[in-house]
Amino acid sequence: MLIVKLIRHAESEFNRRGIIQGHTNSPLSPLGRIQAELTGRWLKEHSTPKRLYTSPLKRALETAQIINAHLQIPLVEVEAFKEIKLGAWEGRPIEEVKREDPENLNLWYTEPAKAKIEGAENLHSFQKRVVKAFESIIQEEKEGEILIVAHGGTLSAIVAHVLALDMNHIWRMKFSNASVSEITFGYLVPKITLLNSTLHLCGLSDTGISIWNMKNSR
Helix, strand or coil: CEEEEEEECCCEHHHHHCECCCCCCCCECHHHHHHHHHHHHHHHHHCCCCEEEECCCHHHHHHHHHHHHHHCCCEEECHHHCCCCEHHHCCCEHHHHHHHCHHHHHHHHHCHHHCCCCCECCHHHHHHHHHHHHHHHHHHHCCEEEEEEECHHHHHHHHHHHCCCCHHHHHHCCCCCCCEEEEEECCCCCEEEEEEECHHHCCCCCCCCCCCCCCCCC
8 A cells, every 4th residue: 555645835935925936936935934844743743654755846845855854764856746837927926917817817717728828838738747757656656655745736736637637627626835635545546535634734824825726806
């Protein structure tokens, strides 16, 4: 049996300020560093992972390093676990995009595969690169427990693959900053055994607006 814990990176400065990230780097905010610390402490008490895989983008790598200070296990950077590239939207406040490109932003939240963002990565190509790396890790690890620290989009792509969901339905899931989710392999089909748990954060959940958790303004 193989248990895979999926951890979204802790709050970044861009999360805090409501700025779209994609491939753009942003360090953790002060709250994010506390979230990562709490996650590491919780994992040390409630988990026995043998390896930690992480996106190399700064917000994920910093989260993974803070967590691993408690675990002291091999840490592996996986290029394919980077967030989806969002082209012309990157580095811009979400509220600005909402004003200037409302049609595409609405599509992004309702039928994301149809959104046309200049310079952005194709949604299905994004899932393909994420899933290819994920399946390779699953085949190699086979048993025990591992951690994956990545992004809202990356984790959505993985869970959508496991549940056989079309990527247009990724907004039916939420991954909060520093949340823990879990997939168990070893049954006839993989099982989602935990989704978006933030109990270990003691109420210190995300405060900023994210492209992955923006609320309806109506």
